[in-house]
Amino acid sequence: xxxxxxxxxxxxxxxxxxxxxxxxxxxxxxxxxxxxxxDFALSSLMNAGIRDVGIILQRxxxxxxxxxxxxxxxxxxxxxxxxxxxxxFGLPEYHTGNYSGTMEALIAVDxxxxxxxxxxxxxxxxxxxxxxxxxxxxEQHVRSGxxxxxxxxxxxxxGPHHRYLPGADGLVDGAxxxxxxxxxxxxxxxxxxxxxxxxVEMIDGSDARNLHRFHKDAIAYYLENGGKMGCxxxxxxxxxxxxxxxxxRCNMDMLDPAKRRQLFPAERPVRTKTHEGVSTYxxxxxxxxxxxxxxxxxxxxxxxxxxxxxxxxIGEGARLKNCILMRGTEVGAHARLxxxxxxxxxxxxxxxxxxxxxxxxxxxxxxxxx
Amino acid sequence: xxxxxxxxxxxxxxxxxLYALTQKAAKPSVPxxxxxxxxxFPLSNCANxxxxxxxxxxxxxxxxxxxxxxxxxxxxxxxxxxxVYILPPYLGANEKGSWFSGTANAIYQNLxxxxxxxxxxxxxxxxxxxxxxxxxxxLREHLEKDxxxxxxxxxxxxxxxTRFGIMNLGEDGYVCEFExxxxxxxxxxxxxxxxxxxWKKLREYLIADEADPLSSKDFGKNIIPKMLAGGEKLWPxxxxxxxxxxxxxxxxxxxxxxxxxxxxxxxxxxxxPINSRSSVCPPHFTGEQAVIRHSIVTEGCEVExxxxxxxxxxxxxxxxxxxxxxxxxxxxxxxxxxATVEYAIVGENTVVGAGAHVGAAPDGSESWSVATCGPxxxxxxxxxxxxxxMVYESKEV
Numbered sequence: 158x159x160x161x162x163x164x165x166x167x168x169x170x171x172x173x174x175x176x177x178x179x180x181x182x183x184x185x186x187x188x189x190x191x192x193x194x195x196d197f198a199l200s201s202l203m204n205a206g207i208r209d210v211g212i213i214l215q216r217x218x219x220x221x222x223x224x225x226x227x228x229x230x231x232x233x234x235x236x237x238x239x240x241x242x243x244x245x246f247g248l249p250e251y252h253t254g255n256y257s258g259t260m261e262a263l264i265a266v267d268x269x270x271x272x273x274x275x276x277x278x279x280x281x282x283x284x285x286x287x288x289x290x291x292x293x294x295x296e297q298h299v300r301s302g303x304x305x306x307x308x309x310x311x312x313x314x315x316g317p318h319h320r321y322l323p324g325a326d327g328l329v330d331g332a333x334x335x336x337x338x339x340x341x342x343x344x345x346x347x348x349x350x351x352x353x354x355x356x357v358e359m360i361d362g363s364d365a366r367n368l369h370r371f372h373k374d375a376i377a378y379y380l381e382n383g384g385k386m387g388c389x390x391x392x393x394x395x396x397x398x399x400x401x402x403x404x405x406r407c408n409m410d411m412l413d414p415a416k417r418r419q420l421f422p423a424e425r426p427v428r429t430k431t432h433e434g435v436s437t438y439x440x441x442x443x444x445x446x447x448x449x450x451x452x453x454x455x456x457x458x459x460x461x462x463x464x465x466x467x468x469x470x471i472g473e474g475a476r477l478k479n480c481i482l483m484r485g486t487e488v489g490a491h492a493r494l495x496x497x498x499x500x501x502x503x504x505x506x507x508x509x510x511x512x513x514x515x516x517x518x519x520x521x522x523x524x525x526x527x
Numbered sequence: 528x529x530x531x532x533x534x535x536x537x538x539x540x541x542x543x544x545l546y547a548l549t550q551k552a553a554k555p556s557v558p559x560x561x562x563x564x565x566x567x568f569p570l571s572n573c574a575n576x577x578x579x580x581x582x583x584x585x586x587x588x589x590x591x592x593x594x595x596x597x598x599x600x601x602x603x604x605x606x607x608x609x610x611v612y613i614l615p616p617y618l619g620a621n622e623k624g625s626w627f628s629g630t631a632n633a634i635y636q637n638l639x640x641x642x643x644x645x646x647x648x649x650x651x652x653x654x655x656x657x658x659x660x661x662x663x664x665x666l667r668e669h670l671e672k673d674x675x676x677x678x679x680x681x682x683x684x685x686x687x688x689t690r691f692g693i694m695n696l697g698e699d700g701y702v703c704e705f706e707x708x709x710x711x712x713x714x715x716x717x718x719x720x721x722x723x724x725x726w727k728k729l730r731e732y733l734i735a736d737e738a739d740p741l742s743s744k745d746f747g748k749n750i751i752p753k754m755l756a757g758g759e760k761l762w763p764x765x766x767x768x769x770x771x772x773x774x775x776x777x778x779x780x781x782x783x784x785x786x787x788x789x790x791x792x793x794x795x796x797x798x799x800p801i802n803s804r805s806s807v808c809p810p811h812f813t814g815e816q817a818v819i820r821h822s823i824v825t826e827g828c829e830v831e832x833x834x835x836x837x838x839x840x841x842x843x844x845x846x847x848x849x850x851x852x853x854x855x856x857x858x859x860x861x862x863x864x865x866a867t868v869e870y871a872i873v874g875e876n877t878v879v880g881a882g883a884h885v886g887a888a889p890d891g892s893e894s895w896s897v898a899t900c901g902p903x904x905x906x907x908x909x910x911x912x913x914x915x916x917m918v919y920e921s922k923e924v
Contacts, residue, residue, distance in 0.1 A: 189809060189810065190809065190810030191807075191809070191810055191826070411809075412812075414812070414829075417809065417812070421808075421809045426806070426807060427807070427809075428807050429807055431805070431807060433601070433800055433802045433803065434562070434795075434800070435560075435561065435562055435794040435795060435801075435823075436560070436561030436562050436823040436824060436825040436838075436839070436840075437811070437823060437824050437825070438787070438789075438822075438823050439819045439820060439821065439822050439823070439824065440820075440821065441820055441821045442820070443819060443820060444818075445813040445817060445819055446813060446814070446815055446816075446817060447813065447814060447815050448812070448813050449809065449810040449811070449812050450810050450811055450813065450824070451810040451811075451826060452562065452810075452825060452826050453795070455795070464810075465810070466810075
């Protein structure tokens with residue numbers, strides 16, 4: 158058996174995601190026509206052979222639970238071990254409000270962490286769009302003998318992020334927290350392989366000092382006190398989705414065949430819950446240019462630079478550009494939509510006109526009829 | 528556990544008339560209509576009709592079919608008491624086993640499977656029909672009419688009737704005569720090859736038929752006539768709706784073309800889903816120059832060319848400048864830049880090289896046939912495959 162356990166942080170709802178996260182967490186945001194963001198973390202773990210995985214949640218998790226089910230899709234519905242959903246159970250009763258940091262989320266489930274039978278733990282974000290080949294990282298971690306390895310990226314992230322400065326020996330020399338834009342070192346994907354003993358130590362230390370941030374508090378403390386950290390650079394597409402603009406951009410990035418192939422390589426498939434159905438039908442006057450379209454759609458109108466999820470209907474003469482249409486959205490005949498993100502089951506009546514911009518796409522909340 | 532009705536699905540047919548497409552796989556596992564394989568239709572009908580125990584009788588190149596059906600989970604047939612079972616022919620310790628010698632013999636060889644469920648009735652299905660049918664309704668009528676056997680029938684024109692097994696009815700509405708492909712049909716009710724039998728009766732007739740050395744052990748040719756002769760009550764269940772036998776290249780192509788028209792068979796109906804096992808692929812991508820009209824396209828496809836009146840299964844790639852007209856591309860087929868495929872069926876993972884031309888046709892011409900490329904072959908760049916030709920891997924038999 159593999160000596161690794163997975164932990165996915167799926168509790169985050171960033172305010173900059175606005176209406177998109179009014180009833181879901183960032184990890185369950187629909188992505189690229191058929192996926193949810195958490196599929197990437199789950200599939201990366203699955204493809205590396207990891208089957209024991211805990212998912213840390215806090216609130217608004219119904220959508221995520223619906224999506225994950227028993228974890229069968231990722232082979233994580235097992236007789237022993239397998240997938241565990243971890244709502245807060247270790248927090249004091251007076252605790253309300255959102256987790257103030259990753260360490261607090263870990264403290265809230267500390268009993269689960271202490272009971273992990275494996276020696277190493279893989280920590281991953283549920284809202285990171287990256288298909289990470291974990292096998293070589295796990296190997297490097299074990300071979301290096303250091304208790305923690307940071308997974309970093311060769312791409313510049315959207316927005317603020319942490320950076321590590323790798324030294325000549327391959328170990329991290331220093332860290333830069335909350336940087337925006339390019340700088341020294343490599344950007345962190347906030348994914349780590351950490352020995353369970355060190356993780357428990359970090360949880361106890363943070364709890365004792367009442368410090369709840371993973372990077373600024375726990376990691377900084379660890380590095381300042383001479384702790385050793387390895388560094389692995391993942392090559393290929395990797396973006397965390399933390400704003401409407403980033404959500405829009407990441408989806409549109411998938412229209413680029415090179416980026417799409419980095420996220421969906423044939424050898425490491427991304428699994429997701431399937432909605433059975435039929436192939437998509439294009440009508441006699443349909444036009445579909447530079448777009449990604451899922452199954453179960455009926456397209457009679459014109460789409461360009463669009464991401465279309467399952468079950469969407471686009472009427473005759475409708476013209477859509479730069480739109481993301483989530484599952485079950487209906488667009489009436491002759492509607493004109495540009496830079497619109499329609500959440501699930503929206504309806505646009507005949508002739509509706511709606512225009513946003515690349516910086517500020519119009520987000521239409523779930524189920525809205527216009 | 529006792530069941531009111533279980534289904535036995537005859538999936539052992541070689542499908543010799545689909546030759547190039549069934550060289551490596553049994554007919555029921557031939558891809559169909561974009562997302563499906565033929566067997567998805569009877570399996571989904573069973574699940575939707577509340578029949579949760581299905582024996583699938585296989586014998587000819589069953590590997591692909593077996594792995595496709597697996598535990599039956601895509602059709603919700605992975606249930607505790609019942610489920611879907613693959614039933615190959617087998618040899619007992621002290622007996623002479625054999626291949627199934629006919630449809631009735633296939634059921635006879637699996638008497639012990641059926642008896643495990645002690646069913647009141649047994650539904651016999653064929654693995655090569657495209658249709659949506661509520662077997663529960665048929666079962667209700669079967670019980671109401673107290674029939675030994677209920678046969679699903681479809682009204683056809685008298686000209687067509689000469690190609691089918693035809694049921695002639697008596698004044699009481701029960702079947703009084705069965706004629707296989709009559710030259711002068713007396714009725715227009717064609718058997719669809721779908722039967723519900725009272726299990727006790729069927730068991731009796733199967734055992735008797737097995738002992739008859741002159742019998743060809745076939746439901747239509749032997750069991751039904753013997754039941755009629757034995758004075759049993761045979762009831763015709765009139766089915767209305769879309770039904771196609773896809774046993775030939777021409778009918779397979781026709782039925783695929785029917786999928787483009789929701790008035791023929793509506794697969795978007797959420798109350799009667801046809802399910803399939805599919806690997807998860809990204810949504811299909813249409814390039815800057817892509818043109819797709821009156822066609823269906825499935826996940827995983829990458830389309831840069833021109834598609835009209837065609838059916839694309841999953842993971843098909845169509846290069847820039849390529850043209851696909853009135854054709855069926857099975858999963859993983861690749862049509863390279865500038866190639867043309869028209870009035871054709873291209874098998875799984877087959878590559879049509881750049882500038883090649885597969886099939887050609889109508890424009891008013893009346894006698895023509897569909898060009899077929901079998902699975903896993905490569906049509907060289909610039910090669911022409913004429914209308915009606917059948918191309919397949921020749922090493923394998």
